[in-house]
Amino acid sequence: MLKPFAALLLSGVIAVTSLSPTPARAADGEDLAALLFGALILYGIAEAAKDDRRKKAATATRQVRPQPNLAKRLPKHCIRATAAHGRGGPPQFFGYRCLRTSFPHYAKLPEQCFRRFATAQGPRPGFGPRCLRRAGFVW
Numbered sequence: 520m521l522k523p524f525a526a527l528l529l530s531g532v533i534a535v536t537s538l539s540p541t542p543a544r545a546a547d548g549e550d551l552a553a554l555l556f557g558a559l560i561l562y563g564i565a566e567a568a569k570d571d572r573r574k575k576a577a578t579a580t581r582q583v584r585p586q587p588n589l590a591k592r593l594p595k596h597c598i599r600a601t602a603a604h605g606r607g608g609p610p611q612f613f614g615y616r617c618l619r620t621s622f623p624h625y626a627k628l629p630e631q632c633f634r635r636f637a638t639a640q641g642p643r644p645g646f647g648p649r650c651l652r653r654a655g656f657v658w
Contacts, residue, residue: 522567526564526568533557588655590624591624591655591657592656592657593613594617594621594658597614597618597621597622598611598614599636600638600639601636601637612636612643612646612647613646613647614644615645615646618645618646628646629650629651629654631650632646633646634646634647
């Protein structure tokens with residue numbers, strides 16, 4: 520905040536000092552050199568302020584939450600309920616058939632997570648959610 524204010528103040532001072540009342544006279548090479556020198560200084564100040572803003576933007580730390588790998592994002596609609604719900608067993612599992620048809624990276628699922636789950640319709644094949652989460656999968 521200080522640098523832009525200082526740049527504005529300095530440019531204002533330079534602009535005002537060049538407007539002092541003097542008798543009209545023909546411009547000579549010295550006046551032209553002073554004008555060009557003043558313009559060059561103003562340009563340098565503006566570029567320094569712009570460069571400072573770029574550096575601050577480049578070094579600003581942003582908290583970016585890493586996105587999970589899409590190959591490890593399981594479809595939520597494949598979650599099924601087990602009959603063991605409330606009896607200490609896992610209340611849910613990922614259905615085998617649903618994952619095979621809905622999840623394009625089915626072949627990457629860990630084999631150790633595959634097992635049979637007791638449901639109200641009988642035993643069904645599927646994948647354990649805790650095991651899948653330990654393997655890095657999310658839903």
